[in-house]
Amino acid sequence: MTAERAKKIEVEKRVRAVQEWILQGQFTKDIIAQICQLWGIGERAAYKYLKKALKDIQNENAKTLEEKKAYHVQLRLKLFRDLEHKNKPSGSRAALRIADSIARIDGVFPIRENQSGFGFDGGDDDDTDGATMRLEDGTEIEI
Numbered sequence: 001m002t003a004e005r006a007k008k009i010e011v012e013k014r015v016r017a018v019q020e021w022i023l024q025g026q027f028t029k030d031i032i033a034q035i036c037q038l039w040g041i042g043e044r045a046a047y048k049y050l051k052k053a054l055k056d057i058q059n060e061n062a063k064t065l066e067e068k069k070a071y072h073v074q075l076r077l078k079l080f081r082d083l084e085h086k087n088k089p090s091g092s093r094a095a096l097r098i099a100d101s102i103a104r105i106d107g108v109f110p111i112r113e114n115q116s117g118f119g120f121d122g123g124d125d126d127d128t129d130g131a132t133m134r135l136e137d138g139t140e141i142e143i
Contacts, residue, residue, distance in 0.1 A: 014035075014039065014049055015049060015052050015053050015056060016053075018031060018035065018049050018050055018052075018053035019053045019056065019057055021034065022050075022053060022054065022057065023057075028050065031046075031050060032046045032047065032050065035049055035050070069105050069106075072105055073102055073105055073106070076098050076101055076102050076105075077102070079098055080095060080098045080099070083095055083098070089139050089140075
């Protein structure tokens with residue numbers, strides 16, 4: 001590894017550390033003092049790290065809605081793939097909820113009025129508009 005590459009990796013690690021401190025809610029003056037002390041650099045260089053960390057956070061938050069949707073769909077697909085016991089009632093319900101939340105993200109199903117977000121509808125298990133499905137072993141599951 002070249003010295004330039006090693007330096008770049010070190011800068012990335014430091015910027016990530018500063019981002020963590022920002023997200024923890026530390027005050028700017030405390031972050032600057034911590035940078036100066038830990039890495040033995042001056043205030044001017046410390047502010048450059050802070051500026052880069054803030055810019056990277058803003059860039060991450062500026063992702064488009066489509067990029068965010070794609071990320072959440074991929075996350076749910078991974079959960080679905082990793083889900084064990086899909087053939088048991090609890091696993092089937094979990095798989096169906098994952099599929100349902102993907103459909104809601106994609107706009108296939110609308111979000112119900114009483115639903116605060118995708119997937120989970122606030123725990124209102126008294127929902128009477130749901131249907132049941134009978135599995136091969138005779139077990140009924142709510143869908």
